[in-house]
Amino acid sequence: MSNHLSDRVQKMSTSATLAMAAKARELRNEGKDIIGLSLGEPDFNIPDFIKESAKQAIDDNYSSYTPVDGYADLKKAISNKFERDNNLEYAPNQIVVSTGAKQSLFNVAMVVLNLGDEVILPAPYWVSYSDIVKLAEAVPVEVKTGIETDFKMTPAQLEAAITPRTKMLWFSSPCNPSGSVYSKAELEGLAEVLKKHPNIYVVSDEIYEHINFRGGHVSIAGIDGMFNRTITVNGVSKAFAMTGWRIGYIGAPEWIAKGCTKLQGQVTSGANAIAQRAVITALEAPKSKIQYMIDEFHKRRDLVLELLGEIDGFKLNVPEGAFYVFPDVSAFFGRTLHGVAINNASDFAMYLLEHANVATVTGEAFGNPNCIRISYAASEKELREAISRIKAAV
Ligand code: PMP
Ligand code: GLU
Numbered sequence: 001m002s003n004h005l006s007d008r009v010q011k012m013s014t015s016a017t018l019a020m021a022a023k024a025r026e027l028r029n030e031g032k033d034i035i036g037l038s039l040g041e042p043d044f045n046i047p048d049f050i051k052e053s054a055k056q057a058i059d060d061n062y063s064s065y066t067p068v069d070g071y072a073d074l075k076k077a078i079s080n081k082f083e084r085d086n087n088l089e090y091a092p093n094q095i096v097v098s099t100g101a102k103q104s105l106f107n108v109a110m111v112v113l114n115l116g117d118e119v120i121l122p123a124p125y126w127v128s129y130s131d132i133v134k135l136a137e138a139v140p141v142e143v144k145t146g147i148e149t150d151f152k153m154t155p156a157q158l159e160a161a162i163t164p165r166t167k168m169l170w171f172s173s174p175c176n177p178s179g180s181v182y183s184k185a186e187l188e189g190l191a192e193v194l195k196k197h198p199n200i201y202v203v204s205d206e207i208y209e210h211i212n213f214r215g216g217h218v219s220i221a222g223i224d225g226m227f228n229r230t231i232t233v234n235g236v237s238k239a240f241a242m243t244g245w246r247i248g249y250i251g252a253p254e255w256i257a258k259g260c261t262k263l264q265g266q267v268t269s270g271a272n273a274i275a276q277r278a279v280i281t282a283l284e285a286p287k288s289k290i291q292y293m294i295d296e297f298h299k300r301r302d303l304v305l306e307l308l309g310e311i312d313g314f315k316l317n318v319p320e321g322a323f324y325v326f327p328d329v330s331a332f333f334g335r336t337l338h339g340v341a342i343n344n345a346s347d348f349a350m351y352l353l354e355h356a357n358v359a360t361v362t363g364e365a366f367g368n369p370n371c372i373r374i375s376y377a378a379s380e381k382e383l384r385e386a387i388s389r390i391k392a393a394v
Contacts, residue, residue, distance in 0.1 A: 008135065016127050016365030020349075024359035035386040037375045038359040040176060040324065042241040044293050050240060050282050057277035066270030069261040070097025070249070074276050077283045082251050085209070085287075086219040088232065090251035096260045097279075099271045101207050101235035101248030102128060104260075105170075108231050108250065109136040111259035112201060117167035122153035123367030124326060126176045126205065130367070138167065142367050147317050147328050151178035151368075155189040162197055169194070172205035174212055177366045177373040178326045179301075179319020184218045191223045202230045207248070210239035210290065212321040213298045221251070228253055238322075239290055240282045245275040297323050300376045300383060307387040308374075311394060323377045326363065330370040337394060345372050356393035358386045 003010075020038035027034045069075070075092040082088040098104045105128070113119065113136040121129050123142040130140040143161045145151045158169070169190075173182040182190075194200055202220060209217045221230035235248030250260065264270075304325055308314045313331035332342045338355055342348050346362040349372050353359050363371030376383055 012131050012135065013365075015131075016361055020353075020359050020361050023353070027353070027357075032357055034353070034357050034359055035378070035382050035389070036359045037378055037383075037386055038361050038373075040238075040322075040375050040377060041243050042238060042293065042323070042377050043379060044241040044296075046241050046245075047282075047289060049285065049289065050242070050278050053281035054274050054278040057274045060277075062273040062277050064273065066273050066276060068265040068270045069257070070095065070270060071276050071280075074280050074283075077280045078249050078251070081283045082232070086206075086217070086222060086232070088219055088221050088227070088251060090232070091254075094254050094257050095249060095251055096257050096264070097247065097249045097271050097276060098260070098264060099248070099268055100237065100246040101205070101233050103264075103268065104233050104235070104248040104250045105129070105203065105205070106132050106135070107260040107263050108203060108233070108252070108256065109133055109138070110263055111256055112231075113138040113167060116165060118163060118165040120158065120161050120166060120169045121367065122157075122169075122171050124151055124175070124177050124363060124371065125170070125367050126172055127361075127365045129170050133170070139165075141166070144368075146368075146370075147315055150317050151175065151180045151326065152182060152186060153190070155193045158190055159193045162193075162200070166197065166200055168201045168203060170203040170205070172208065173218075174208035174319075174321025176208065176322050177324050177361075177363070177371075178317065179322045179324050180317070181212055181214060181320040182218065182220075184216075184223075187218055187220045187223055191220065191226050194229075195225055198229070200229070202226065203233060204230055205233045207233065207235050207238050208322040209234065210287065211294055211297055211323060213294075213301065214320045231256060236279050236282055239293075241293065242275075242279075242282070245272070245278065247271055247275050247279045297376070300378075300380060301325070303380060304374070304376045304383055304387065307384065308390075311387075311391050313394065323375060325374050325376065326366075326368070326371045327374070328370045329372055332394065345369050348372060352390060352393065356386075356389040358389055 024036045115137040117138040231252040237243040315328040349362040361373045
């Protein structure tokens with residue numbers, strides 16, 4: 001069949017996280033016993049009190065098109081959440097609700113970036129950033145960080161990456177895939193550099209905000225001089241285990257919020273009505289209602305570090321948030337395992353899938369070719385079994 005795909009889509013890569021999850025599903029359907037540690041998706045059910053409010057919303061006939069930027073009372077709840085959790089004063093007209101944080105990120109890219117603008121991405125970065133930036137005809141500029149600096153970008157590295165074309169910096173903290181959390185002092189260091197470059201905007205992706213084991217999440221928008229140039233992205237997929245309900249949001253300068261609303265009005269319209277009603281309930285609840293999931297992730301992080309630490313060749317940092325470990329496995333490169341030549345992280349991830357029946361994701365997709373990403377959003381039993389299979393295979 002001839003291929004008439006646009007150049008735009010032909011140039012895109014497929015999301016590596018979703019592709020690996022699909023591959024694992026396919027192998028499972030063929031009867032293989034695959035343990036999936038590729039997808040960043042909590043394995044918990046949505047808490048009952050949130051489900052109840054969605055059921056109520058159906059009975060209350062929340063069935064019409066929603067306002068493009070989100071229900072007014074949801075935006076008020078988000079504004080209150082920003083104030084309560086982050087000490088940020090985003091007015092409702094600075095907030096846009098979207099169909100997942102992924103759409104929020106896409107909106108921002110389309111609204112802020114022009115052809116050839118540069119976007120600094122401290123690597124490793126979340127897999128979709130670079131393709132979203134490219135879809136907006138801008139240029140991702142990777143700043144390599146390694147395990148020695150806990151995968152965090154230093155102010156000097158930021159300074160060195162800035163050119164007259166730099167328009168934005170995008171990063172996540174807690175970070176997907178490294179689990180690293182920037183401290184207040186570290187963010188102040190980055191802000192100090194940005195002070196000298198007032199035309200650069202920052203996307204701060206805080207979707208793992210609550211899954212933070214050191215405590216004390218810091219938003220860069222709260223640092224002196226940063227509020228009017230930061231787009232704070234967040235959502236309910238991770239902390240509330242609501243991945244499939246597809247709600248994300250931004251707090252941003254008003255002109256950016258307006259642009260996102262204009263764009264969304266021509267693309268998806270307002271986000272799902274029932275899910276928005278349920279998110280009001282989720283965001284108004286005290287954090288104590290979701291603490292059990294965070295405690296469980298913390299326990300699993302410790303377990304995974306302990307078990308992987310027993311395998312020669314896995315070099316690990318101690319992730320302080322999110323639910324991933326990102327081991328450097330470059331010690332295996334150049335070796336042959338069970339007749340398979342391992343030359344890079346993609347070979348290694350594929351080897352683990354085929355010889356250990358464990359799905360992980362290659363670090364190449366995140367801008368770091370020495371590492372693989374392992375999601376520990378899985379049961380303790382699955383994690384123990386997966387790591388013992390990995391150990392046996394290497
Ligand atoms: N940012 C990061 C860092 C993520 O890991 C994810 C995971 N899906 C997203 C954004 C997108 O989340 P959502 O499900 O809200 O689209
Ligand atoms: N963000 C999750 C991950 O990194 C979900 C998959 C995706 O949206 O790409 O695995």
